[in-house]
Amino acid sequence: MAxxxxxxxxxxGGGMAANLAKARHSVVxxxxxxxxxxxxxxxxxxRATNAREACAEAAAVVTxxxxxxxxxxxxxxxxxxxxxxxxxxxxxxxxDVATARRVSAIAEExxxxxxxxxxxxxxxxxxxxxxxxxxxxxxxxxxxxxxILSAMGKAVIHAGAGGSGQAAKICNNMVLxxxxxxxxxxxxxxxxxxxxxxxxxxxxxxxxxxxxxxxSYAPLPGVGPQTxxxxxxxxxxxxxxxxxxxxxxxxxxxxxxxxxxMGRRAAELYAxxxxxxxxxxxxxxxxxxxxxxxxx
Ligand code: NAD
Numbered sequence: 512m513a514x515x516x517x518x519x520x521x522x523x524g525g526g527m528a529a530n531l532a533k534a535r536h537s538v539v540x541x542x543x544x545x546x547x548x549x550x551x552x553x554x555x556x557x558r559a560t561n562a563r564e565a566c567a568e569a570a571a572v573v574t575x576x577x578x579x580x581x582x583x584x585x586x587x588x589x590x591x592x593x594x595x596x597x598x599x600x601x602x603x604x605x606x607d608v609a610t611a612r613r614v615s616a617i618a619e620e621x622x623x624x625x626x627x628x629x630x631x632x633x634x635x636x637x638x639x640x641x642x643x644x645x646x647x648x649x650x651x652x653x654x655x656x657x658x659i660l661s662a663m664g665k666a667v668i669h670a671g672a673g674g675s676g677q678a679a680k681i682c683n684n685m686v687l688x689x690x691x692x693x694x695x696x697x698x699x700x701x702x703x704x705x706x707x708x709x710x711x712x713x714x715x716x717x718x719x720x721x722x723x724x725x726x727s728y729a730p731l732p733g734v735g736p737q738t739x740x741x742x743x744x745x746x747x748x749x750x751x752x753x754x755x756x757x758x759x760x761x762x763x764x765x766x767x768x769x770x771x772x773m774g775r776r777a778a779e780l781y782a783x784x785x786x787x788x789x790x791x792x793x794x795x796x797x798x799x800x801x802x803x804x805x806x807x
Contacts, residue, residue, distance in 0.1 A: 524575030615673035647675035744796030
């Protein structure tokens with residue numbers, strides 16, 4: 512099996528690196544956090560003392576870092592030059608399209624095959640190996656990355672050239688943010704109009720109001736399948752991460768000259784929710800803020 516450098520062993524990367532080790536790859540891991548390194552070692556990875564050391568002799572480099580500035584710094588200062596020219600470089604972080612395109616263009620100039628491969632699915636899917644990867648890069652780079660990504664996910668989809676994975680991710684999450692807000696306000700209005708929430712769910716989930724936010728992630732406790740709403744909005748997808756993705760979508764919209772009024776409104780509402788002390792609350796908990804506004 513392949514020797515794989517894994518950089519960024521946080522909430523997501525920790526589970527992903529463990530799945531690569533479970534698939535019998537030889538995983539050499541690095542993170543700035545000692546606790547993360549210890550968890551990776553316990554999951555069967557070998558620890559490196561820095562990112563350059565992790566990349567030496569690697570057939571693939573996988574990164575799962577917080578933001579674009581981390582990705583640019585790690586690739587330009589550590590990965591480029593340290594990884595063999597034959598290595599495929601795979602960035603799974605969610606970052607802005609412009610940085611993804613810039614880093615992948617530098618990689619290409621330096622002779623590397625690189626893909627941006629952000630994920631859909633949270634910490635539980637990272638641990639279970641059931642992520643969906645949206646991949647941007649050349650056909651050759653995708654062919655090299657695909658078997659490695661398959662060991663960490665249930666679906667690996669080629670979205671187009673470098674940066675296209677990030678484009679798909681932020682467009683998808685812009686739909687998710689806007690439909691969640693719309694679903695929350697529909698439940699609140701339905702209740703004010705005297706409809707039972709479960710009855711509204713039964714009708715809308717089989718009508719044109721149906722969406723993933725409604726049928727897989729209903730924001731009211733006791734309605735639809737088990738969701739974070741049934742756990743007081745704990746766990747799930749943190750509001751701060753939804754705000755991050757909506758902000759990336761708004762920046763991309765401005766740069767590309769695309770009008771995104773619903774996405775912008777969702778970004779404003781999530782910014783208010785996060786500012787209100789709900790950064791770690793599940794994003795469906797925004798129903799509480801909308802409810803309070805209706806009462807006020
Ligand atoms: P996290 O903060 O838990 O993990 C990031 C890790 O990167 C940390 O352990 C940190 O120490 C490490 N790191 C930062 N700079 C580094 C450097 N220079 N060298 C080595 N290690 C470094 O974040 P996370 O929740 O795992 O998210 C990672 C990425 O995945 C983000 O881009 C996020 O938007 C995306 N994402 C997260 C989720 C989720 O539910 N958490 C879902 C989908 C996508």
